[in-house]
Amino acid sequence: MNNVINWFExxxxxxxxxxxxxxxxMQV
Structure with missing residues (x-):
């Protein structure tokens, strides 16, 4: 799931x- 961090950048x-x-x- 490290790619998720890139999304926030x-x-x-x-x-x-x-x-x-x-x-x-993410069901938020």
Whole structure:
């Protein structure tokens, strides 16, 4: 799961995509 850390280092412009991706995956 080390790749997850890289997701949080992405630019803010990509955050909505990251959040939209992680909401269903992490059930948050």
């Amino acid at each position: 992405i630019p803010v412009a990509e955050m909505d995509r990251a959040v939209a991706f992680y909401e269903p995956v």
